[in-house]
Amino acid sequence: MAANPLVSIVGVDWGTTHRRAYAITGDGACAREISDSDGALACKGRFPAALDVALQALDVHGTGVVLAGMVGSALGWHEVPYVDSSVPVQDLAAHAMRVPDAAPGVSAIIIPGYRVRNAQGVPDVMRGEETQLLGAWALGHRSGWFVLPGTHSKWVELHEGRVVQLRTYMTGELFDLLSKHGTVAAAAGGVAPVWDETAFAEGVKAAGHHALSHQIFSVRARVVCKDMAASSTTAYLSGLLIGTELKDVLQGSAGTGPQGTFKLLGSPQLAAHYQTAAQHLGLSFDILDAKAAFVAAVHHIHLNWKPL
Amino acid sequence: MAANPLVSIVGVDWGTTHRRAYAITGDGACAREISDSDGALACKGRFPAALDVALQALDVHGTGVVLAGMVGSALGWHEVPYVDSSVPVQDLAAHAMRVPDAAPGVSAIIIPGYRVRNAQGVPDVMRGEETQLLGAWALGHRSGWFVLPGTHSKWVELHEGRVVQLRTYMTGELFDLLSKHGTVAAAAGGVAPVWDETAFAEGVKAAGHHALSHQIFSVRARVVCKDMAASSTTAYLSGLLIGTELKDVLQGSAGTGPQGTFKLLGSPQLAAHYQTAAQHLGLSFDILDAKAAFVAAVHHIHLNWKPL
Structure with missing residues (x-):
């Protein structure tokens, strides 16, 4: 029996460097949540205890636990084989791995990622985004292009929960690398960046005319030619x-076309940038709440996957 | 009078971190050369003396000196305004800046770069590549696409010495950044890289199917999915x-088309990689000797630009 009878299941979005854990009630609401920096890398060699710490912090005992993200990678607790696109998101839990070495009384599974x-x-x-997508599916968003922006921005085309296409763009990582090192960082000249909406719009419009390895150099060329202030390079x-x-x-x-609507699962700050960029291209995004999607996914698994 | 009567002019390819100086005879041969790490950054505040050191090392006194490269940038000795594509390479010297503060007895000009x-x-x-291109022109290569590979690979389309297009690709810099930092470096897993011709060919063939910010992630995805050994990521x-x-x-x-021949000005090692890549696409390169081109450019200026 759960010590707190309201809580039916716990979901943990366990990434490389951070994790978020949610205590979810029988009607799918999030009763409590925690967030910490006990990511998969930090937990090496002590995963059972690390999960227990999270459950205690949530004041939850005896419920099932759904783990998603890099916790299931080669760097995580147990490496769970990827599934391919023959498995729709609504069937992911059937391919989950039961964790054999959780603390006594803890029944946990790890959701697999996709290889497409x-x-x-x-x-x-x-790894991790598939559970967000299951949540979007559970909330009624079952087809079309979804973007989950971040360090590695994931673009996923779903058709009734089936993954038709998957593409990772290293947008956040390249932004970070180029802002810190080399020619682009030098073009910023140590000047504090300001958020220049016009420069952002010009970047969006210029994108795609040529290969990115060429276009990135235009950051420097535009500053050298005084087309742009150093503070606007970011x-x-x-x-x-x-x-x-x-x-x-x-x-x-x-098929999706410029008339189509994309769905975005992410933080409000990134969502705002993507929304603005889309508007410059005559597109729009439906913004979905990333936390609500994760909670909906775990609730769906709780309702539909009996062995947990 | 030149102390060494054979030497008619000196050319210095003065980059950001390195420079090469050539003593050139009246018939256009390179009599002596030096190479050192007194690039423009290192010479800040002591350019006159730094040039004199090079001339003494070449045992040359009293000739004209042609300077090219970042020595003419805002980080260099004197910032020389860029010329635009209305100036063909064969007329570059007419837009050069005479250096007002060279050591006594030294008559030096700085060749301008292009902004296109x-x-x-x-x-x-x-900056710098325009002088190589003038040399190629002087050697009879006057039209078509030229590539000068390196940290910032320059692609230039010439038509009878006029710059029709100019595109910089940050190929060398991105290779260096991604090999040292982040996801791609991690995918290499600290394994010593081997030069895997098959992996190189697969990279060439995959290129351009999608945006580079997506394709770079495939380095990691291919290793994770065991499509490629970690040692082949480079x-x-x-x-x-x-x-x-x-x-x-x-x-x-x-116009240039797959049937066309490109011209490459660069080091033998980079030339070999570009030649191999081109062959996978059914193309070929004429390889031009970068030193010979620079020397030919300076010799051309000596013969045609009287005031020097």
Whole structure:
């Protein structure tokens, strides 16, 4: 029996460097949540205890636990094999791994990630985002393009819960690398960046005209030629990188097309940038709450996957 | 009078971190050369003396000196305004800046770089490469696409010495950044890289199917999915980046086309990689000797620009 009878299940979004854990009631509400920096890397060698700490912090005992994210990678607790696109998101829990070494009384599963190959046979992978997508599906968003922006921005095309396409864009990581090192960082000249909406829009519009390895150099060229202030390089680079994602996805998506609506699962700050970029291209996003989606996914698993 | 009567002019390719200086005879041969790490950054505040040291090392006194490269940038000795594409390479010396503060008896000019805007109005710039191109022109290579590979790979389309297009690709810099930091470096797993020709070819072939910010992630995805050994990530990344340049240039070059021959000015090692990449795309490069081109450019200026 759960010590707190309201809580039916716990979900943990356990990433590389951070984790969030949610105590979820029988009607799918989030009763309590915690967030800490006990990511998969930090928990090496002490995963059972690390999970127990989270459950105690949530004041939960004896419920099932659903784990998602890098906790299921080679760097995590147990490596769970990826599933491929033959498994729709609503069936993910059937492919979960039961954790054999959780603390006594804890019944936990790890949700698998996806490995999806494109038309050229090149693979792409995700871990954690599949559970967000299951949540979107449970909330009624079952088809179309979804973007989960971040360090590694994931673009996923779903058709009734089936993953049709998966593409990772290293937008956040490239932004971070280029802002700290090399020519682009030097072009900023140590000046404090200001959020220049015009420069952001110019970056979005310029994106995709040529290869990114060329266009990134235009950050420097525009400053050298006095087309842009050094303080605006950050906004322009952000526009270039986000615009590149949008145009690359649009290019191969005749069905979705410029009239289509995309769905975004992410933080309000990133959502605002993507929304602005989309508007410059005549597109719009439905913004879905990332936490609500994760909670809905775990609730769906609780209702539908009896063995847990 | 020159102390060594054979030497008629000196050329210095003065980059950000390195420089090469050549003593050139009246018939255009290179009599002596030096190479050191007294690049423009290192010489701040002591350019006159730094030039004198080079001339003494070459045992040259009283000749004219042609300087090219970042020595003419805001970080250099004197900032020389860029010329635009209305000035053909064979007329560059007419737009050179005479150095007002060289050591007594030294008559030196700095060759300007180019600023060229593309069809969208976005600028690109080069300093130093224009002198290599003048040399190629002087050696009879006057039209077509030229690539000068390196940290910032320059692609230049010339038509009878006029710069039609200029595009910088940050190939070398991105290769260096991604090999040292972040997800791609981690995918290499600290394993010593081997030069895997098959992985290089796969990178070249994959390039251009999607935006580079997506394709770079495939380095990790391929390793995670065991499509590629960790030791091959370097070769695959190199293939992706070089292939991206080639395909991006081909895409907008109907006139040059896949049947065309490109000209490459660069080191033998980089030339070999570009030649291999080109072969995978059914293209070929004429390889021009970068030193011979620079020497030919300075000799051309000596013969044609009387005031020096």
